[in-house]
Amino acid sequence: DIQMTQSPSTLSASVGDRVTITCRASQSISNWLAWYQQKPGKAPKVLIYKASSLESGVPSRFSGSGSGTEFTLTISSLQPDDFATYYCQHSSSYPRTFGQGTRVEIK
Amino acid sequence: EVQLLESGGGLVQPGGSLRLSCAAAGFTFSTYAMSWVRQAPGKGPEWVSAISGGGGYTHYADSVRGRFTVTRDNSKNTLSLEMNSLRAEDTAVYYCAKHRVAHTGDFDYWGQGTLVTVSS
Numbered sequence: 661d662i663q664m665t666q667s668p669s670t671l672s673a674s675v676g677d678r679v680t681i682t683c684r685a686s687q688s689i690s691n692w693l694a695w696y697q698q699k700p701g702k703a704p705k706v707l708i709y710k711a712s713s714l715e716s717g718v719p720s721r722f723s724g725s726g727s728g729t730e731f732t733l734t735i736s737s738l739q740p741d742d743f744a745t746y747y748c749q750h751s752s753s754y755p756r757t758f759g760q761g762t763r764v765e766i767k
Numbered sequence: 768e769v770q771l772l773e774s775g776g777g778l779v780q781p782g783g784s785l786r787l788s789c790a791a792a793g794f795t796f797s798t799y800a801m802s803w804v805r806q807a808p809g810k811g812p813e814w815v816s817a818i819s820g821g822g823g824y825t826h827y828a829d830s831v832r833g834r835f836t837v838t839r840d841n842s843k844n845t846l847s848l849e850m851n852s853l854r855a856e857d858t859a860v861y862y863c864a865k866h867r868v869a870h871t872g873d874f875d876y877w878g879q880g881t882l883v884t885v886s887s
Contacts, residue, residue, distance in 0.1 A: 692871075696812075703877035703880055704812060704874075706873055709872070747811055749812075755827075755828050756814040757814065758811050
């Protein structure tokens with residue numbers, strides 16, 4: 661099975677900060693990587709798919725990059741609505757696996 | 768508008784069974800693979816099972832293989848998850864999710880989830 665490792669687990673930041681979250685796959689997954697945002701009591705919402713494609717309706721301050729085994733999610737200027745937990749997930753094969761999550765909290 | 772609505776969750780004793788359903792609307796259901804994803808309290812999402820658009824191919828996480836069965840009825844736009852021999856560690860919110868691409872890809876739409884609690 662492919663393991664997904666995210667870092668950091670928690671990130672404290674201020675509104676307007678540039679934020680970067682990293683996700684590493686235990687083996688190459690090409691660009692089959694998605695990023696989700698989740699708020700308490702809600703289902704995850706996809707932000708980025710195929711490593712760098714922005715989901716329709718998602719603000720352009722979100723971007724994704726990477727291929728193979730190393731990927732990043734960047735929020736160019738953190739907004740109040742962005743305080744949430746972020747997960748990466750591969751779709752290269754089964755079983756699909758998620759990273760353990762990165763909680764973005766207010767500094 | 769794509770809509771996914773889960774139902775069937777509830778409280779069940781260890782060793783018991785439960786059947787979850789997911790009613791889909793707003794897209795050509797039979798074209799897309801579908802998955803079940805669960806999330807235990809305070810934990811991250813865990814993929815559970817997937818089924819191809821036609822229903823001929825299924826996949827399971829090791830943690831549920833042999834106990835859970837995923838099926839779909841394309842005539843009724845419904846996805847189901849039959850859960851047997853339930854354990855305390857199966858306690859979670861269960862989501863159904865649509866795959867972005869017909870046979871693969873990420874999950875572009877999720878339901879609101881249904882809570883399954885396994886406890887005596």
